[in-house]
Amino acid sequence: MKLELQRLIKRFGTHTVLDGIDLALEDVHCLALIGPSGGGKSTLLRLVAGLEYPSAGTVSLNGAQIDYTDEALLRHRRSIGTVFQAYNLFPHLTALRNITLPLEVVHGRSAEDARDLARATLDRFQLLAHAHKRPAELSGGQRQRVAIARAIAIKPQVVLLDEPTSALDPEMTAEVLELIEELKNEGRDLLLVTHEMGFARHVADRVALLAEGRIAEFGPPEQLFAAPESDATRAFLRRVLKY
Numbered sequence: 371m372k373l374e375l376q377r378l379i380k381r382f383g384t385h386t387v388l389d390g391i392d393l394a395l396e397d398v399h400c401l402a403l404i405g406p407s408g409g410g411k412s413t414l415l416r417l418v419a420g421l422e423y424p425s426a427g428t429v430s431l432n433g434a435q436i437d438y439t440d441e442a443l444l445r446h447r448r449s450i451g452t453v454f455q456a457y458n459l460f461p462h463l464t465a466l467r468n469i470t471l472p473l474e475v476v477h478g479r480s481a482e483d484a485r486d487l488a489r490a491t492l493d494r495f496q497l498l499a500h501a502h503k504r505p506a507e508l509s510g511g512q513r514q515r516v517a518i519a520r521a522i523a524i525k526p527q528v529v530l531l532d533e534p535t536s537a538l539d540p541e542m543t544a545e546v547l548e549l550i551e552e553l554k555n556e557g558r559d560l561l562l563v564t565h566e567m568g569f570a571r572h573v574a575d576r577v578a579l580l581a582e583g584r585i586a587e588f589g590p591p592e593q594l595f596a597a598p599e600s601d602a603t604r605a606f607l608r609r610v611l612k613y
């Protein structure tokens with residue numbers, strides 16, 4: 371993916387959450403966004419997804435500047451796959467229907483086409499046996515895998531994942547991280563907010579540390595984790611790697 375943020379500012383009322391972010395990257399397949407809670411990671415992801423408007427500045431994805439007018443945003447959102455921490459799925463619908471519904475309603479696929487695509491995607495993630503189950507009948511890990519399958523089924527230009535494992539126990543975390551790594555290996559473009567430092571180090575080709583609304587550090591994981599250059603990164607890593 372190619373991503374360019376220029377002087378990006380986001381305020382909620384008088385609270386400045388993103389304080390003039392500049393970032394330019396190209397040929398990155400997995401960008402991990404890390405940093406302290408409240409630092410603006412989710413807000414940045416939502417701006418890239420077109421779910422929030424910037425207060426100032428621009429975002430360009432794969433060479434096209436995101437147009438934050440209502441009509442253009444609807445189109446932009448359709449080109450992005452998003453997976454959040456939890457509660458991604460409609461609780462009253464089966465896994466299969468959770469995938470076919472957006473394909474039909476948002477992407478204009480016929481019922482038959484949507485069903486074929488949804489089944490193929492579930493099959494691809496070894497989830498076909500669960501197609502008829504509702505979220506409550508699935509484990510947390512299976513739920514997140516279905517949510518990722520749904521994000522992939524729309525053939526997005528990039529998949530945004532916001533702490534996709536933070537509501538899961540370690541075993542379920544592992545099955546979801548394995549799936550994310552597979553996506554990366556397939557050549558999908560991912561923008562991942564995560565607290566799993568070991569995973570970020572392993573899977574990301576670039577890492578950005580966001581703290582107090584600014585990018586405190588950006589670089590390849592080997593460098594950022596082994597020889598952090600900024601005080602904010604050192605303080606953050608000391609805290610999260612302590613136990």
Ligand SMILES: Nc1ncnc2c1ncn2[C@@H]1O[C@H](COP(=O)(O)OP(=O)(O)O)[C@@H](O)[C@H]1O
Nearest residue numbers: 382385387405406407408409410411412413414
């Ligand atoms: N819709 C909103 N309205 C007001 N404040 C918000 C909103 N969304 C986020 N914030 C505030 O923005 C700050 C950054 O939040 P967030 O982007 O969720 O950080 P992170 O994901 O890094 O924990 C927090 O102080 C949060 O309370």
Ligand SMILES: [Mg+2]
Nearest residue numbers: 411412413532
């Ligand atoms: Mg967040």
